[in-house]
Amino acid sequence: MLAIGTLSRRTGTKVQTIRYYEEIGLMNEAGRTSGGQRRYFEKDLDRLAFIRHSRQLGFSLDSIRELLDLSDNPSQSCAEADSIARRQLRQVEQRIKRLQALKKELKRMVAECEGDSVAECKVLEVLRDHSECLTEHDEIGA
Amino acid sequence: MLAIGTLSRRTGTKVQTIRYYEEIGLMNEAGRTSGGQRRYFEKDLDRLAFIRHSRQLGFSLDSIRELLDLSDNPSQSCAEADSIARRQLRQVEQRIKRLQALKKELKRMVAECEGDSVAECKVLEVLRDHSECLTEHDEIGA
DNA sequence: GGATAAACTACAGTTGCTGTAGATTGAAGG
DNA sequence: CCTTCAATCTACAGCAACTGTAGTTTATCC
Known part of the structure; x- marks a missing residue:
């Protein structure tokens, strides 16, 4: 029987x-000691x-819930797990794209700055x- | 005199x-009409x-606060704005790196999946x- | 002057945790 | 057996950066 602190240490998860x-x-409701731990x-x-x-692979808790459900019912087809993973992959690719556009813009920004006063920064x-931006970068967030 | 909805429409920001x-x-406290708008x-x-x-360029509200302060005092050196932008650039580059590691892992994951039952998914x-992971991807989050 | 869109306040909810306070519990040592 | 101290407990607030809701009031147009 493992205490919560042991799970914490073994997985690097805060209690x-x-x-x-x-x-x-x-997580399923854990059993308790007589004292309630x-x-x-x-x-x-x-x-x-x-x-x-x-x-760590970036799945949302909702996706993880689905994946756990699938994992708990081993007779089902794998297709759904596969599609969740593919969806996640698409999202990651999207985010990379967006961030690369940002990176480009930021790079240009700092490259052109010549350490003058704020007035001409x-x-x-x-x-x-x-309107000075070369690329569109219209979405905020993840 | 512009109503809040006009600012909303002109900047694409929710009221x-x-x-x-x-x-x-x-934002500074706006003036009000007699009716309080x-x-x-x-x-x-x-x-x-x-x-x-x-x-849109990914700056945090705290960074934006700093940038606005700088922008409000045009006599200061530009160096600080520059360093904020460079910090942001470094963060973006970090995030891209992380996401690329995730992408690689996800790609491998879905590529190896052969549509079997969940049991062998x-x-x-x-x-x-x-331990099946090739790359380390140890940080969660942004 | 009535209709209606737009504005107002106040507060709860989102995601995924993290931190705090104050009270108990459990295991080890004396 | 008793103390002690880390570990655990509950309950709730806070983070970032908004978004949504409910219920009310205002401004504007015809």
Whole structure:
């Protein structure tokens, strides 16, 4: 029987995060000692590791929920897991694209700046005037 | 005198977001009509455009606050604005790097999946077992 | 003067945690 | 058996940067 701190150490997950995963139903409710402390089995550790690894690959908690459901029902087709992964891949590719456009713009911005006074600062000028941008970069966020 | 909806339309910013920027002190407190509605000048529109453009380039609200301060004091050196932009550039480059590692891993994952049953699903297998990963991808988040 | 769009406040919800306070519990040492 | 101290517990607030909702009031047009 593993204490929550052991799961924490073995997976690099904060204790509160594990409790949070239980709260939102990603982790099963753990058994308790007579005093009320959570105790876990190895399979809980595996599940947590699955969650963390998926997070590291950028999957949302909702996607992970789906993946765990699939993983729990081994007779189903793999197609759905595959499509979740592909969706994630597309998202990652999208984000890379966006960030590369940003990078280009930022590079140009700092390259053109010549350390003058703020009045002629190229960085601030570009920020002031979107029309100076070469690329479109119209979405905010992830 | 511009109504909040005009600023909203002209900058593509939700009305609530404009109010939010006022609340956190990024936008100056707007003047009000006798009935309590906000009214703006062109300079407020410019400031909002600056904020939105900076957001599109990925700057945090805190960074934007600094940039606006600099922009408001045109006699200072440009060096600080430059360093904020360079910091942002480094962050973007970092994120691209991370995402490219993820992309690689995801690609491998879906490429190896052969549409079998969940029991042998490569996607789920990789998620279960971190040791199958070729690259390290140890940080979560932005 | 009535209709209607647009504005107002106030607050809850989003994602995915993280941090804090104050109270208990459990394991080890004396 | 008793103390001690880390580990755990609950409950809730806070982060970033908004977004959405409810219920009300204002401005404008005909």
